[in-house]
Amino acid sequence: MEIDDLTPAERRVWRAFPTGATVDFREGAEGAPGADRGPEPSVRAAVLRALLLNGPREPSEVAALKVVGARITGQLDLRHASVDSVVRLQHCRFDAAPRLAGAHLNYLNLSDCVLPGLAAARSRIDGSLRLSRCRIDGPLQLGGAQISGALFVDRAEITAEDPAQPALALHQLSVDDDLCARGLRARGLIRLDGATVAGSIDMEDAELSNPVGCVLAAEALTVGANLLARRMRAEGRIDLRGSRVPGRVDLLHSSLSNPGGTALRMSSCVIGELWLREGPPIAGRLNLRRAEVGQLHLAPEKLPEQVRLLDLTYTFLTPHEPAQRRLPMLERDDGAFDPHAYEQLTAAYRTTGDDRAARLVQLAKQRRHRRTLPWYGRMWGHLQDAAVGYGFRPLRAAGWLLSLLAVGSIAYAGHHPPPLKAGESPHFSPVFYTLDLLLPVISFGQEDAFAPTGWFQTLSYVLILTGWILASTVVAGVTRTVSRQ
Known part of the structure; x- marks a missing residue:
């Protein structure tokens, strides 16, 4: 591509690329004349592709694509490409969803952008991927991607126009640092099945909505540290079956709602600490069957009408509550009589030295078992x-x-x-x-x-x-x- 074929806005980007200088079209500087269409200067996606694959270089300089406040026309197609330059396109508006499937990128920052979607399945990013405060009116596809740094989707707004497609397809994703989704607003399914996050997942203050089905599918999710979701509001089923979180799953002040179905499924999980306290009661079923929890922070008033606890194991149970407030939790299990649940609660009281409460739990166990016996x-x-x-x-x-x-x-x-x-x-x-x-x-x-x-x-x-x-x-x-x- 020759420089004579470029618009004035594109020439600014072309000349800035070899030195990694930032081109900010919001400043109204020279070279952004009124000949550009609309309030946002336009830059063709084909020009950006040519720069990233075969752009000019200068000795002793680090080339980088840094553009702020532009309109990207056409489709940025970097499928299976190898890009060694930093890519930072901020406050930009994309006419078409970038196609980055299978691409190998150094660093990608699309913060504050407006996109109709992003297709980056099986891509590899050596640094971080930033999508902070983005508005994405289509699917965000990162299935199978490998990110050596962190993934940022904090305060982003993502909507799946097609209900059959996930809003965020993050299944089999591998992140070597944190996944920051604080304040995320997502309309549609978030898929995290089989994903691996070496650090923590931060979903505090997130708003997730998919009332017709599952809002967060994260079966066999592996987290290296914590899953933080304080003050999260979720409409739809959250499925964490088989996940591994050695640190803390923090759901303090969260609002989980899926009336008529399962609101939170954590069966067969292995968790260091589970915090389910404060905030409104869970609207829907809570499933903790076969889960292994080191310390269970569970407030009785947080529990829904249906709780499934078959083979749940935990070492410590806090806060310390009288047995009369804990026993209804065991009565709400709609399955068959499970003596193991009573034994677990008894062991928790004995760990804290409350033998009287332990005896009351054992007495309740015998009375519950009595209902299963014949008349004699x-x-x-x-x-x-x-x-x-x-x-x-x-x-x-x-x-x-x-x-x-x-x-x-x-x-x-x-x-x-x-x-x-x-x-x-x-x-x-x-x-x-x-x-x-x-x-x-x-x-x-x-x-x-x-x-x-x-x-x-x-x-x-x-x-x-x-x-x-x-x-x-x-x-x-x-x-x-x-x-x-």
């Missing part, structure tokens, strides 16, 4: 619950024993049963006679020496039967406690 199992369970609280309320057994002892002692004190062998029987004691009836193992020699009649004989049968039931429930409770320890 449920009946026996009710007896154990009423007698000694399944062994977790041992003082209740002492209360029953003292009450029955008082009833029997008073009854037999007013009516001594006749001795079986007159002259050979020991002195009758209503207290020890009642204890003989109540305690199935210990004998004080009273029961075998006297034979009550009539109503008092019926009372003796009731005391014997009640004593056996009480002893059986105590033994069952002690057995559970010992085996648990």
Whole structure:
């Protein structure tokens, strides 16, 4: 391409390229005459392509394409090209979506630009890719791209005009630094399946919307540090199944909404810390099945009506809440009875030294299990619950024993049963006679020496039967406690 074929605006860009100087068309400098169409001077994409592939060079200078405030006409096509110059096109308006699929770039900065899309799948960028504050009215395609630096889409506005296409296609993306999406506004699906980010993902204050389906698909996502999403507002399903985040997944003050479906799916994830506190309750189902969390920061008021916790494991649970506020979380699981969830909550309370709360969780576990038993199992369970609280309320057994002892002692004190062998029987004691009836193992020699009649004989049968039931429930409770320890 000859310089005589260029417009005045393009000549400025051509002359500035060899030294890496910045051409800012917003300054109204010389060389940007009114002959250019519209308020934005136009630069043909073909001219930019020629500069990047075969542009002039000067000795001891670093060539770079730095343009601010231009209109890029035509389509910038650098597919499978190798560009060793820095590319910085800021505050520019593109008539067509740049095509960078398979390209190898040094550094690309398109901050504050307006684009109808960007096709850069399988591209390789040795530095960072900046799309800060861009308005992209079409898909951003970076699937399979490799970025040696960071990816910036902070405060960008991205809209997928075709609902069948993702707004951000970032699947299999590899970023060697951070992915900054703070304040991002996206309308449509964001695909991060299989992506790898060596640093952190920052989505604080982001607004994501795809009410008809999934808004963030990030299965098998690998993050080197943290996933930060404070104050994020998301309409649609967030799917993080199988993701790995060794640091913190921070959803403080977030608003997650997908009524009638799953709002947040984190099944089979491995997470260092999960923060789900403050802000409105999750509108939709929360799925944490088979997840492994080191420290779970979970506020009861944040939970939705449906929570799936099958095989969820965690080491610490904060903030410390009474068992009565944590147990409804386990009742909201719409699956089958899962004893593991109760054991996890019990272990969390024992870690903090709250044995009373741990016993309440174990008691709730037995009561939940009772609902799954046949009628005779449920009946026996009710007896154990009423007698000694399944062994977790041992003082209740002492209360029953003292009450029955008082009833029997008073009854037999007013009516001594006749001795079986007159002259050979020991002195009758209503207290020890009642204890003989109540305690199935210990004998004080009273029961075998006297034979009550009539109503008092019926009372003796009731005391014997009640004593056996009480002893059986105590033994069952002690057995559970010992085996648990």
